[in-house]
Amino acid sequence: MSEANRPGILPCQSIESLIAQGAIVSESPFDPDQVQPASLDLRLGARVWRVRASFLPGRHTVRERIAEVAMHELDLTRGAVLERGCVYIAELQERLALPPGISARANPKSSTGRVDVFVRLLTDAGAAFDDVAEGYVGPAFIEIAPQTFSVLVRTGTRLNQLRLKAGVPERLRIESVGVDLTGEVAGFRGRRHAGVVDLDHVDGHDPRDFWEPLVPRNGQLLLDPGEFYILASKQPVEIPVLEAAEMTPIDPSVGEFRVHYAGFFDPGFGTDEAHGKGSKGVLEVRSHETPFILEDGQTVARLVYEPLTERPTRLYGDLGSHYQRQGLKLSKHFKVWSE
Template sequence: MQNCLRIFLLLGWKFYIKAMNLTIRKKGILPVQQLKQLVSYGVIRTDAAYPFEDEQFQPNSIDLRLGRVAYRVRCGFLPENETVEAKINKLCQHEFSIEEGGVLEPNCTYIIPLLEHLILPETTSQTYALTDGSGGEFALETESRISARTNPKSTTGRLDIFTRLVTDYSHRFEEIAPGYKGPLFLEVVPKSFPIRVQTGQKLNQLRLRHGNTRLSDEEVRAAHARTPILFGEGGEAIADADLKLGNGLFMSVDLQGGEDGLIGYRARKNRAVIDLSLIGYYDPFSFWEPIYAQREDFIILEPEAFYIFASKERCRIPDHLAGEMVPYDTGSGELRTHYAGFFDSGFGANPGGARAVLEVRSHDVPFLVEDGQTFFSMVFESNTALPETSYGSGVVSNYQGQNLKLSKHFKP
């Protein structure tokens, strides 16, 4: 009897180890439940003093958190042939702890190590040692190699905080190559206002991608026919034939506004510090100048001023897809249309969808923008599985169902 029990326990342990395997066959963006699995198995790791928090997980992404120290550097950089730390050692002007909070000044460049780091698989079949102290192993089996991409969070863009992720030996911002093993660093440049940051705060988010599944224009049109993605100003689904497609779904800017005529905001010159820990705290009119619709249906943007507008159309991201805003290239290079870009599954799930909020800066010269002008496009990717939670449903959101809206730090 004792021998049978020993064999049962041994077989049971082997079954437990086998249960630790994760096999991903479908290509696309990894949903929240698979991200949580990779966290529990040590593919995505964190500083031991700062365990992962439930609120970090979004339907298709995980929020990354600021680490313990900030480095003021002379300029931004790509490390390419060396580590980020080596570049910091060459360019650092001074460093300071942000564990109890620290102020970042406008138009100064800071590099902040993040609490999270990655151990992405080098191949399509890789075994990891479990991090729970059991001595067990976890096997990750995929059809394609897994890469990652980051983007600023919505709040980051609405506060005019320029951020981009940097990794060791990389020649590109925001992109993390398959097989990367190492720390993550965030370049942070406040543009309009000084900001107070603290360890653990979240300025950007990360997605893991299995292969490349960006939908073609024909696939976007077919997806819209099944479950409408784009809606008019009144909440009516736009006809399939009227979609503007060209390596993405084009959307435009609204300069007419609603009944109150409000179409946007322009950042004021204000040196008061915005503490990112204070929600619904600041008077918006101390920091922002409201902009109202003009008789001519156009506006001329001042060089280097920062504006917030909203899209004319409304969008809704089906649960089986994830979206990303990408700039519409006018060929002039004079206009940056947004900073933040990820749209999680379920965004705009209320009837009639939600507007996209646009963060806009004209460079060098005044720039004319007209009502209905094409401003950006949306690209879509499939998810490897339906997320167990979707945006605005099981996920607390400050911007679900939004119209024109400032960041969550300002009073309504």
């Protein structure tokens, strides 16, 4: 049975095959570590536009809509600061010509979500953010909206990733994700009016300049409206080698907060086979209209598991990872927290 007839997430070797066939092309050579076990990192192109409003293309191309709402253009080849509270649309280097039966879905990379940068994929005539229609042929763009910190990006910066699918994969199971509020430091809250985060500078920022540690009381934490929090899951997360998962927000009726960004978990994350036993999921949480008391163990998200079409030739962490075997952990841009 061909992959197109076997519903599931495409593993790394299938993504590499699509690249070899020209179904995914790029303006510059692909980076050696760009293809992950079950996803493809996408890279910023040469230009980004500050726009006055977010949009969906509808019946138009993305470039046509940019022409209607652009305020000014920035050159990413020299690097540019994207300011918090503003909305930008950037070119991506990768272009798609998906074969019949193959669709895709995008998500922020873990490091992007952990610095509260809201990103969404746009395609020509796209009816929804982040979803790429079966057989789509055309360019890809990314909406970028920094929320807490202004960020420095440049051509080649990776903010989101693409998961390719054959058919409509079955949902194998859905697991609840609780929050851990038992540690001496249970999480971090983003400091407003902090400096700029260089998104290509690993271990390059003092976390104390950007984050405030949070000490829970009696296993509880009060979330303030509009603030951004980094917390950790109560339970370890383990993604079997023949599966992939996506973290999704819970029903808002459970509480006046949400896990701010969905996230992809690649096969092998948290598994003993990939030397990641005991890894936790990191949660990006924002409270909405009212203050909300979060309790230890309370469900804050769901993990949705889907099958791969076949076992990947490499697992999460094989190319190196900042987040395998993680506990409560800030993004890779920050040095290890110390008082």
